[in-house]
Amino acid sequence: MNEKEKTKARSQMKEQGERGVGYGDMESYHHMCRFYSGEFYNLEALRPYKWYWRLEPSVRYSCALTYDPFVEMARHNKVYGWTIALWEVGDTCPSLFKTTDDYRIEKGIPRTPTWNALLQVMWFPAPVRWFLGLFRVREHDNSGNKWNMCHYWSNFEIANLDFFRGREYQDYFRYLDSKGGFYSERWGDAPVHTLAVHMLLPPEKIHHFSDIGYEHDTLWQCPGNAPMDQQLLGNKALRDMGRMTLPSEGGTGCRCKCQENKRRRNINSQCTSELTRPVAFHRPSWWERHNGVYHYAVNNPNNPRK
Numbered sequence: 394m395n396e397k398e399k400t401k402a403r404s405q406m407k408e409q410g411e412r413g414v415g416y417g418d419m420e421s422y423h424h425m426c427r428f429y430s431g432e433f434y435n436l437e438a439l440r441p442y443k444w445y446w447r448l449e450p451s452v453r454y455s456c457a458l459t460y461d462p463f464v465e466m467a468r469h470n471k472v473y474g475w476t477i478a479l480w481e482v483g484d485t486c487p488s489l490f491k492t493t494d495d496y497r498i499e500k501g502i503p504r505t506p507t508w509n510a511l512l513q514v515m516w517f518p519a520p521v522r523w524f525l526g527l528f529r530v531r532e533h534d535n536s537g538n539k540w541n542m543c544h545y546w547s548n549f550e551i552a553n554l555d556f557f558r559g560r561e562y563q564d565y566f567r568y569l570d571s572k573g574g575f576y577s578e579r580w581g582d583a584p585v586h587t588l589a590v591h592m593l594l595p596p597e598k599i600h601h602f603s604d605i606g607y608e609h610d611t612l613w614q615c616p617g618n619a620p621m622d623q624q625l626l627g628n629k630a631l632r633d634m635g636r637m638t639l640p641s642e643g644g645t646g647c648r649c650k651c652q653e654n655k656r657r658r659n660i661n662s663q664c665t666s667e668l669t670r671p672v673a674f675h676r677p678s679w680w681e682r683h684n685g686v687y688h689y690a691v692n693n694p695n696n697p698r699k
Contacts, residue, residue: 402576409579414484427575429547431566431581434557447550455606455615456649460475462602472598473590474551476614478664480542483532485579488543489569493588494534496568497569507599508670513541515522544587546608551602555585561593587668596671604645615651623694 394402403420403583409496410418444463450530466474489510497508512534532540566585574580606615620641638651 405577411532449548453608457647471600472553475545477546490540510540510670513539539562544584547583552630617641617646
């Protein structure tokens, strides 16, 4: 940026703060989002490595991890792994989805089931959707389809660096960077990663670590424990069995210890359902969603199928 561009960006960030956009007036936060969106992967220190696991301070892992996630990701040909999906705050990135769709069309990238998992079901007739796209209504693509605002929480990621260092992703990042939205808005690395993953990868390359208990800030997932005969009873390296939450049928966790008086997963399950839609073995009906019933919400006290 030249000095004129920096002055304009700081004015835009100040205006975001005045509108109440979270961290909108914090210049360092904008730099951080841009860094993790594209520059991080090209650090000289990371060049010898193919995989990364993003760790944050003040996080809690509530289950025993009994396998090497890097080995399993490579063995099963996965590229991107996550634990928590949630809604983005629309005021932080009103033009990001439309800008990404502009890029997708410009590069001739087809709409796939993975991409369509980002779209909110709309009942508007085609002409109405066309007008929404024509007038660049926020959070809509060129066809007038609305982004469901779901994204992966990027403070936990296990992913292949070759994807993020690759030509396709870096070209997408440079395109976004040229539009200035990391500063004129508050485009975050989490939605940028999510849109890129769903635009460029087939669904089988994306993995939900539903068996990893993870807590950061005010959000967490803590899976139900697998039945006792799957708890590696003879392994003395794992945590004391007496500290674990009681096992349950269909549980996937190993010796998980969920905090007392807390739900096993406090995030709204709809985003996990939407983003895993292309590979889900069971799609919840509207009635199940209304009642909070999801096929992966194992041992959730608020789940009628617990």
